Amino acid sequence: MAVAAVRRLLRPTSSAALSSAGRLLSSTASPPPNRSPNTNSPVSFDWSDDDESPAEPPPTSPAKNPAPPPPYEPFSKNPAAADPVDPTNLQEIFHRMRTGGLTDYAIKMFDGLSKDGLTHEALALFSVIRDKGAMPDVVAHTAVLEAYAAAGPARWRDAVRTYNRMLSGGVAPNAYTMAVLVKGLAAGDRCAEARKYLLEMLDRGMRPNVETCLAAFEAHVRMDKVEEGKALLEMMKKKGFTLDEEAVRGGTVKRGHVFRAVMNMLFGKPS
Template identity: 30%
Template sequence: SLSILSEVFLAICSNNCTHLLLEKPVLLFCCQSLSYYLVKTRCKSGNLGLDEALGHFDSVIQMKPIPSIWAINHLFGALSKMNQCSTVVSMYKQMLACVGLHPEVHTLSVVINCLCRMNRVDLGFSVLATILKHGLQPNAYTLNALLHGVCKYRSLSEAMELLQKIEEKGLACCEITYATIINGLCRAGKTCMALEILEQMYEDGRFKPDPQCYNPIIDRLCKERRTDEALTLFRDMINKNVAPDIVSYTSLIYGLCNMGLWTRALALFEMMNKKGRKPDVVTFNSIISAACKSGKWEEAVRLFRNMIDCGAFPNIVTFNSVLDALCKEGKTAEALNLMEEILCHSAQWKEATRLFNRMLDEGIAPDVVTFNTVIHALCKERRAEEALSVLELMSQRGMRLNIFTYNSLIYGMCLTDQWAEATRLFDEMVVQGVLPDIITLTILLDALFQGGMPEEAHKVVEARVKYGMELSKITCSMLIDGYCIRGKMDKAKKVIDLMVIKDHVPDIASCYKALVNGYMQAKRISEALRLVEEMIEKGVMPDLETLKALRDLRPKRHVVSAE
């Protein structure tokens, strides 16, 4: 280490033996020590890059004589944490070709861990054979890595067999060994066997179970909706002086929330805080989501504020849960206040808040669901201008608007009699490749006819047909009825002709009936009759109601038989 190197250097200088620094053995010792210290420091820094690590490795294996294996160990450990498993295995192969560089148990254990994480458990066992062949003793880390690999990529029976061999041969193991097996059993749904392993640990007495042994079982019981059993195990854990950690609490809180046991979940959440266990984003999301589903929006907002104060920064799931709950309760003002803490505002909105800036720093941004929730709530309350401000913000964020966004906005514009803006949005959505659906057409056509704008309604239908979009029964009937009510029979007839030409009529009988009724109401009986004859020619039979109405309005000799 550097301290040893410093002591050697000071001893040489204090004894007036500086000439020794030029001696090759001393010089080599100094170089090797400096190299080892540099590698160790960089590996522990947390910002070691892959290229830098490769450079250090090349330098170490080229040194003559070969330095201590510990420089290699530090590099392997750092690269393993960086998830560069294939790089570690490649370096290991190069290392084997270096004369005089002998790996020890720690080196080989890291290699085994990397191989198992690469789903090469078979090669992991080969390296274990190398350890035993050289008379080395595998440690708990070695065996745990293999056990984890077998549990994850092979069968559970193989993992149990391996554990049995480890116990029979008296090989090194620890709490993590049993926690690995328990986790594997729980993932396979074998909760009873996991409980047996836990009990076996207490009976054996060598290892005291820690939270990592309890947590997989508690989590599995909660997912199986066996919350009472999970709570019993949780209490047993405390009674045996095993302090629950954040995972223990979070699993139970999730289980209680999933069962709709909001009050008990909140009590456990408060207990967690009192015990000094700091909730994380997963814990908060579970409890906040449960509060929202229970209609406790005030409690949800309180927990949301608490979450920020605790430094557990909310993610998009949190935002959507709270905003959706507020908007469903009609608390648009509260939702907007919350949005001011989340969203960066446009020129009409306030300046970006501290929370939004931090949100961006964390790489979390509101998604289209968040925006749609707020836009829909604003439009329902006729706050169209603010809804358009949110729309502008979505555009600034580069978000692609979907059918829900446009439908909400068109509805909002129609509610506030902004017909031009509603049709502009319709044109925009078509250009953007967002195809209008039945809801879009129903909202827009109904509003345009009520606003006395049948021509605009006709343009909307023409645009839909032009872009090859099919028309629904409701759309056709609404458009024809709108013209007929205003006595614009020629326009109504053109609509049917347009639909027939484009083959976009889902229910031509209903459309013809609406037009016939329009002619009759306008006392244009002869045209109504011609239309009925046209229907029959096209193989569309008028219903009895239409024929009887015609019979009552025209001379007997012209009556079409309804019999």
């Protein structure tokens, strides 16, 4: 019964809903009003008032009647959504969002939340799609943020700008959104920014998973910022968060100087 319910919940949305989701990527002249984080409304990704503008802004118009993707199989071993061949080709990625809708991105978010034990939040996300026929704003913002985060170190400012615009538009991030941001910044060796948003996760009552924490601490090791990493660990402990040693051992490659340095930083042991 539960499996059948999940399958019904994760059926692809209608073409009308996908077209509506595409409008989330449209630029608007005026800032969006305050609203619930689970409503579908125009979102601005116009960085013209910022110091630096991205070279490839998100698309400006949705596709007409895009074909919906095949039904999602929760227990399939295949990835929920295929990653782009070239994550730096933002034009292609934003085109895929516009023409194919955001269902794949919503499924990735559902998977991520579910794997972290946030099943209720994951189901609430899809309830909006099912009951309102609309794509939640958090999905659209996170999809754009993830595209910038995956595009390489040069685009970290665009990822942060997208996150800030998300907040200013009244859209609340979830744990998946924050994890994407932290891991993207860490991959680009932006240690200070990764620290900031990892701590913000805790301030928002979210518990970062091992993968997200390791991304931040491994970045500190790569950049020879071990003392800053230790300070981050202490701040996390003061906020009531501790890392499980066995979970960390299972979540990182057990070899090389990075592993030894991370284990020493977190638990005072080299291996």
